Amino acid sequence: EAQVTQNPRYLITVTGKKLTVTCSQNMNHEYMSWYRQDPGLGLRQIYYSMNVEVTDKGDVPEGYKVSRKEKRNFPLILESPSPNQTSLYFCASRDDATNEKLFFGSGTQLSVL
Amino acid sequence: SQKIEQNSEALNIQEGKTATLTCNYTNYSPAYLQWYRQDPGRGPVFLLLIRENEKEKRKERLKVTFDTTLKQSLFHITASQPADSATYLCAPTSGTYKYIFGTGTRLKVLA
Numbered sequence: 001e002a003q004v005t006q007n008p009r010y011l012i013t014v015t016g017k018k019l020t021v022t023c024s025q026n027m028n029h030e031y032m033s034w035y036r037q038d039p040g041l042g043l044r045q046i047y048y049s050m051n052v053e054v055t056d057k058g059d060v061p062e063g064y065k066v067s068r069k070e071k072r073n074f075p076l077i078l079e080s081p082s083p084n085q086t087s088l089y090f091c092a093s094r095d096d097a098t099n100e101k102l103f104f105g106s107g108t109q110l111s112v113l
Numbered sequence: 114s115q116k117i118e119q120n121s122e123a124l125n126i127q128e129g130k131t132a133t134l135t136c137n138y139t140n141y142s143p144a145y146l147q148w149y150r151q152d153p154g155r156g157p158v159f160l161l162l163i164r165e166n167e168k169e170k171r172k173e174r175l176k177v178t179f180d181t182t183l184k185q186s187l188f189h190i191t192a193s194q195p196a197d198s199a200t201y202l203c204a205p206t207s208g209t210y211k212y213i214f215g216t217g218t219r220l221k222v223l224a
Binding site for chain 2: 004031033035040041042043044045048050056058059088090092099100101103104105106107109
């Protein structure tokens with residue numbers, strides 16, 4: 001089954017403790033991206049990757065890092081999480097055939113205390 | 114700056130009626146516009162895409178219009194069902210890599 005898999009589904013951590021949210025897709029898509037979703041603000045793009053070793057900033061990249069060492073994986077790294085990074089995070093990959101339609105993961109609910 | 118507006122208030126309609134959701138955008142010219150459905154606690158799911166040179170597109174009970182003069186897209190669900198209850202997001206897209214989404218409209222179809 002074609003899917004984007006994120007882990008963990010829920011994460012509670014404390015300020016300053018480094019964490020990584022993993023994202024993996026099995027569709028061999030070149031493009032992947034990360035979003036955060038907050039009430040009243042909608043989905044905002046954090047980072048995206050056009051292909052292996054190629055990444056760029058979205059609209060809200062501050063406090064986040066990404067890496068793309070393999071085509072299928074695109075982890076999101078929070079080096080020193082802060083409470084304002086408490087949010088619902090989504091990873092997505094894009095259909096290469098059309099370069100348009102996004103496939104989203106099920107989300108990671110992060111709470112930073 | 115680029116801005117997208119969707120009805121922030123929930124839309125309640127009776128089963129069987131047509132639901133119409135609005136997406137307005139300002140300060141850019143999208144090449145195409147996508148609509149996604151999102152259920153609580155889940156990731157958005159792609160529904161439809163309409164290009165700037167298309168006026169209307171249909172898929173089963175769904176219809177999308179795109180008016181580049183008004184800078185607006187309308188999303189219609191005909192013969193609505195309680196299972197259509199969800200939040201619907203629009204994403205007018207002008208570039209190749211960056212995506213901007215509206216905040217979504219929550220639709221509730223009453224049985």
